[in-house]
Amino acid sequence: MQGRIRIALIAACSGMVLAGATAAWQKDFGSWTEKDAQALVNHSPWAKQTVMPISGRPDMTVLESQEGSGGATSSASLGNPANTTSPSNPGTAESRNETSGTRTSNAKTPSGVNPSPGAPEMQPVVTILWASAAPVRLALLKLHGGGTPPTSEQISNALKPRSTYVIAVSGFAAPENGSDPKSLASGAFLTVHGKAAVVSTDSDYRKIGNSDVYFFRFPRAGLDISPDDQQVEFRLKMGKIDIKKKFELGSMMYQGQLAL
Secondary structure (H helix, E strand, O other): OHHHHHHHHHHHHHHHHHHHOOOHHHOOHHHOOHHHHHHHHHOEOOEEEEEOOOOOOOOOEEEOOOOOOOOOOOOOOOOOOOEEEOOOOOOOOOEEEOOOOOEEOOOOOOOOOOOOOOOOOOOOEEEEEEOOOHHHHHHHHHHOOOOOOOOHHHHHHHHOOOOEEEEEEEOOOOOOOOOOHHHHHHHEEEEEOOOOOEEOOEEEEEEEOOEEEEEEEEEHHHOOOOHHHOEEEEEEEEOOEEEEEEEEHHHOEEOOEEOO
Protein backbone atom coordinates (compact mmCIF):
# COMPACT_ATOMS: atom_id res chain seq x y z
CA MET A 1 0.00 0.00 0.00
CA GLN A 2 2.80 2.40 0.94
CA GLY A 3 4.53 1.58 -2.34
CA ARG A 4 1.44 2.57 -4.30
CA ILE A 5 1.13 5.83 -2.38
CA ARG A 6 4.81 6.60 -3.04
CA ILE A 7 4.37 5.96 -6.78
CA ALA A 8 1.26 8.14 -6.86
CA LEU A 9 3.10 10.98 -5.12
CA ILE A 10 6.05 10.75 -7.54
CA ALA A 11 3.69 10.81 -10.52
CA ALA A 12 1.84 13.80 -9.11
CA CYS A 13 5.07 15.71 -8.49
CA SER A 14 6.31 14.90 -12.00
CA GLY A 15 3.08 16.22 -13.46
CA MET A 16 3.46 19.44 -11.48
CA VAL A 17 7.00 19.91 -12.77
CA LEU A 18 5.93 19.37 -16.37
CA ALA A 19 2.93 21.64 -15.98
CA GLY A 20 5.14 24.36 -14.53
CA ALA A 21 7.84 24.09 -17.20
CA THR A 22 8.29 27.23 -19.25
CA ALA A 23 8.49 26.84 -23.01
CA ALA A 24 11.49 28.43 -24.74
CA TRP A 25 9.36 30.94 -26.63
CA GLN A 26 7.88 32.16 -23.34
CA LYS A 27 11.34 33.04 -21.99
CA ASP A 28 13.70 35.88 -22.76
CA PHE A 29 15.86 34.97 -25.74
CA GLY A 30 19.03 35.71 -23.78
CA SER A 31 18.27 32.76 -21.49
CA TRP A 32 17.66 30.24 -24.25
CA THR A 33 19.82 27.15 -24.27
CA GLU A 34 20.60 25.06 -27.34
CA LYS A 35 18.14 22.50 -25.95
CA ASP A 36 15.45 25.21 -25.93
CA ALA A 37 16.25 26.14 -29.52
CA GLN A 38 16.23 22.49 -30.61
CA ALA A 39 12.85 21.96 -28.97
CA LEU A 40 11.44 24.97 -30.78
CA VAL A 41 12.44 23.76 -34.24
CA ASN A 42 11.36 20.16 -33.57
CA HIS A 43 8.39 20.18 -31.18
CA SER A 44 6.59 23.49 -30.85
CA PRO A 45 3.55 25.31 -32.27
CA TRP A 46 5.75 26.22 -35.28
CA ALA A 47 7.15 22.73 -35.94
CA LYS A 48 5.03 19.75 -36.86
CA GLN A 49 6.23 16.22 -37.54
CA THR A 50 4.50 13.51 -39.53
CA VAL A 51 5.64 9.91 -39.76
CA MET A 52 5.97 8.71 -43.33
CA PRO A 53 4.19 5.35 -43.73
CA ILE A 54 6.35 2.58 -45.15
CA SER A 55 3.54 1.44 -47.40
CA GLY A 56 0.39 3.14 -48.52
CA ARG A 57 -2.19 3.20 -51.25
CA PRO A 58 -0.46 2.97 -54.62
CA ASP A 59 -2.26 6.04 -55.96
CA MET A 60 -1.93 8.43 -53.02
CA THR A 61 -0.60 8.52 -49.48
CA VAL A 62 -2.11 11.22 -47.27
CA LEU A 63 -0.08 12.28 -44.23
CA GLU A 64 -2.24 14.04 -41.66
CA SER A 65 -1.17 12.89 -38.21
CA GLN A 66 -3.03 13.69 -35.01
CA GLU A 67 -1.37 15.59 -32.19
CA GLY A 68 0.12 13.40 -29.49
CA SER A 69 -0.11 10.27 -31.61
CA GLY A 70 2.91 8.51 -30.26
CA GLY A 71 5.53 11.17 -29.71
CA ALA A 72 7.59 10.56 -32.82
CA THR A 73 11.09 11.90 -32.37
CA SER A 74 13.11 13.16 -35.28
CA SER A 75 16.48 14.69 -35.98
CA ALA A 76 15.13 16.17 -39.18
CA SER A 77 15.34 19.78 -38.02
CA LEU A 78 17.35 22.28 -40.03
CA GLY A 79 21.01 21.38 -39.92
CA ASN A 80 20.65 17.96 -38.27
CA PRO A 81 20.70 14.43 -39.72
CA ALA A 82 17.37 13.70 -41.34
CA ASN A 83 15.40 10.64 -42.21
CA THR A 84 14.99 10.86 -45.97
CA THR A 85 12.70 9.74 -48.75
CA SER A 86 13.03 10.58 -52.41
CA PRO A 87 10.84 13.62 -53.26
CA SER A 88 10.47 12.62 -56.88
CA ASN A 89 8.69 9.38 -56.05
CA PRO A 90 8.20 9.19 -52.28
CA GLY A 91 5.50 6.57 -52.47
CA THR A 92 7.86 3.88 -53.68
CA ALA A 93 11.36 5.01 -52.84
CA GLU A 94 13.77 3.69 -50.29
CA SER A 95 13.64 5.36 -46.89
CA ARG A 96 16.73 5.74 -44.77
CA ASN A 97 17.84 6.75 -41.30
CA GLU A 98 21.11 8.61 -41.87
CA THR A 99 22.36 8.34 -38.30
CA SER A 100 21.96 4.59 -37.86
CA GLY A 101 22.25 3.27 -41.40
CA THR A 102 19.03 1.26 -40.93
CA ARG A 103 17.10 0.98 -44.18
CA THR A 104 13.39 0.36 -44.44
CA SER A 105 10.56 0.19 -46.96
CA ASN A 106 11.67 -1.71 -50.08
CA ALA A 107 15.37 -1.53 -49.17
CA LYS A 108 17.40 -4.40 -47.78
CA THR A 109 18.97 -4.45 -44.35
CA PRO A 110 22.72 -3.76 -44.57
CA SER A 111 24.92 -6.81 -44.24
CA GLY A 112 25.97 -7.58 -40.69
CA VAL A 113 22.86 -5.97 -39.19
CA ASN A 114 20.26 -8.33 -37.78
CA PRO A 115 17.01 -6.58 -36.85
CA SER A 116 15.44 -7.68 -33.57
CA PRO A 117 12.58 -10.15 -34.10
CA GLY A 118 9.25 -8.40 -33.86
CA ALA A 119 10.79 -4.91 -33.70
CA PRO A 120 8.89 -2.26 -35.69
CA GLU A 121 10.61 -0.93 -38.77
CA MET A 122 11.95 2.60 -38.60
CA GLN A 123 9.80 5.11 -40.44
CA PRO A 124 11.15 8.40 -41.81
CA VAL A 125 9.75 11.59 -40.34
CA VAL A 126 8.78 14.68 -42.29
CA THR A 127 9.22 17.94 -40.36
CA ILE A 128 7.20 21.01 -41.37
CA LEU A 129 8.63 24.20 -39.90
CA TRP A 130 7.20 27.73 -40.08
CA ALA A 131 10.62 29.17 -40.90
CA SER A 132 9.58 32.80 -41.30
CA ALA A 133 8.34 33.06 -37.70
CA ALA A 134 10.55 35.22 -35.47
CA PRO A 135 11.04 32.62 -32.69
CA VAL A 136 12.11 30.05 -35.28
CA ARG A 137 14.63 32.44 -36.79
CA LEU A 138 15.97 33.17 -33.30
CA ALA A 139 16.25 29.44 -32.57
CA LEU A 140 18.22 28.89 -35.77
CA LEU A 141 20.54 31.75 -34.82
CA LYS A 142 21.16 29.98 -31.54
CA LEU A 143 21.76 26.58 -33.12
CA HIS A 144 23.98 27.75 -35.97
CA GLY A 145 26.03 30.20 -33.94
CA GLY A 146 28.60 27.61 -32.93
CA GLY A 147 28.35 28.69 -29.30
CA THR A 148 28.92 32.35 -30.17
CA PRO A 149 26.05 34.60 -28.99
CA PRO A 150 24.29 36.36 -31.88
CA THR A 151 24.87 40.09 -32.28
CA SER A 152 22.17 42.64 -31.59
CA GLU A 153 22.02 43.30 -35.33
CA GLN A 154 21.37 39.60 -36.04
CA ILE A 155 18.66 39.49 -33.40
CA SER A 156 17.04 42.64 -34.77
CA ASN A 157 17.07 41.18 -38.28
CA ALA A 158 15.48 37.96 -37.05
CA LEU A 159 12.64 39.93 -35.48
CA LYS A 160 11.88 41.96 -38.62
CA PRO A 161 8.61 41.02 -40.36
CA ARG A 162 9.00 39.28 -43.71
CA SER A 163 6.98 39.92 -46.86
CA THR A 164 6.35 36.19 -47.27
CA TYR A 165 5.34 33.23 -45.14
CA VAL A 166 8.10 30.63 -45.45
CA ILE A 167 7.50 26.95 -44.75
CA ALA A 168 10.51 24.63 -44.57
CA VAL A 169 10.02 20.90 -45.14
CA SER A 170 12.72 18.37 -44.29
CA GLY A 171 12.65 14.60 -44.36
CA PHE A 172 12.85 14.04 -48.11
CA ALA A 173 16.02 13.33 -50.07
CA ALA A 174 17.82 15.81 -52.27
CA PRO A 175 16.32 16.46 -55.72
CA GLU A 176 17.29 14.00 -58.38
CA ASN A 177 19.64 15.16 -61.11
CA GLY A 178 17.82 17.22 -63.67
CA SER A 179 14.81 18.02 -61.48
CA ASP A 180 13.98 21.62 -60.62
CA PRO A 181 12.95 22.29 -56.98
CA LYS A 182 11.13 25.43 -58.15
CA SER A 183 8.62 23.23 -59.94
CA LEU A 184 7.36 22.03 -56.54
CA ALA A 185 5.91 25.45 -55.69
CA SER A 186 2.66 24.80 -57.54
CA GLY A 187 1.92 21.86 -55.24
CA ALA A 188 2.17 23.81 -51.96
CA PHE A 189 -0.81 25.62 -50.42
CA LEU A 190 -1.80 27.59 -47.33
CA THR A 191 -5.45 27.54 -46.34
CA VAL A 192 -7.50 29.33 -43.71
CA HIS A 193 -11.13 28.36 -43.15
CA GLY A 194 -13.47 30.57 -45.14
CA LYS A 195 -10.72 31.95 -47.37
CA ALA A 196 -9.40 30.81 -50.72
CA ALA A 197 -6.27 28.66 -50.64
CA VAL A 198 -3.06 30.45 -51.59
CA VAL A 199 -0.49 28.66 -53.72
CA SER A 200 3.23 29.04 -53.15
CA THR A 201 4.85 31.51 -55.50
CA ASP A 202 8.39 30.23 -55.04
CA SER A 203 10.22 27.15 -53.80
CA ASP A 204 13.83 26.12 -53.55
CA TYR A 205 16.10 23.53 -52.00
CA ARG A 206 19.13 23.83 -49.75
CA LYS A 207 21.46 21.38 -48.07
CA ILE A 208 21.79 22.54 -44.45
CA GLY A 209 24.20 20.41 -42.45
CA ASN A 210 23.04 16.85 -43.04
CA SER A 211 19.46 17.88 -43.81
CA ASP A 212 17.79 18.24 -47.20
CA VAL A 213 15.42 21.18 -46.82
CA TYR A 214 12.76 22.44 -49.21
CA PHE A 215 11.44 25.99 -48.78
CA PHE A 216 8.02 27.22 -49.90
CA ARG A 217 7.14 30.93 -49.93
CA PHE A 218 3.69 32.49 -49.86
CA PRO A 219 3.01 36.26 -50.21
CA ARG A 220 1.55 37.67 -47.00
CA ALA A 221 -0.51 40.09 -49.07
CA GLY A 222 -2.29 37.12 -50.61
CA LEU A 223 -3.47 35.68 -47.29
CA ASP A 224 -4.11 37.83 -44.23
CA ILE A 225 -3.95 35.56 -41.16
CA SER A 226 -5.03 36.54 -37.65
CA PRO A 227 -5.47 34.62 -34.37
CA ASP A 228 -9.23 34.78 -34.94
CA ASP A 229 -8.77 32.38 -37.86
CA GLN A 230 -7.86 29.70 -35.27
CA GLN A 231 -6.05 27.39 -37.70
CA VAL A 232 -4.00 27.54 -40.88
CA GLU A 233 -3.30 24.43 -42.93
CA PHE A 234 -0.20 23.75 -44.98
CA ARG A 235 -0.61 21.25 -47.79
CA LEU A 236 2.07 19.83 -50.05
CA LYS A 237 1.41 17.54 -53.00
CA MET A 238 4.71 15.96 -53.99
CA GLY A 239 4.58 12.98 -56.33
CA LYS A 240 2.29 10.42 -54.72
CA ILE A 241 2.49 12.06 -51.32
CA ASP A 242 -0.15 14.51 -50.12
CA ILE A 243 0.92 16.13 -46.83
CA LYS A 244 -1.58 18.10 -44.77
CA LYS A 245 -0.76 19.73 -41.47
CA LYS A 246 -2.73 22.21 -39.37
CA PHE A 247 -1.12 24.87 -37.17
CA GLU A 248 -3.00 26.26 -34.17
CA LEU A 249 -2.73 30.05 -34.47
CA GLY A 250 -3.62 30.71 -30.84
CA SER A 251 -0.42 28.91 -29.82
CA MET A 252 1.83 30.69 -32.32
CA MET A 253 2.20 33.84 -30.24
CA TYR A 254 5.57 35.41 -29.46
CA GLN A 255 5.95 38.54 -27.32
CA GLY A 256 2.21 39.10 -27.54
CA GLN A 257 2.09 38.96 -31.35
CA LEU A 258 1.10 36.28 -33.84
CA ALA A 259 4.44 35.02 -35.15
CA LEU A 260 4.28 33.72 -38.70
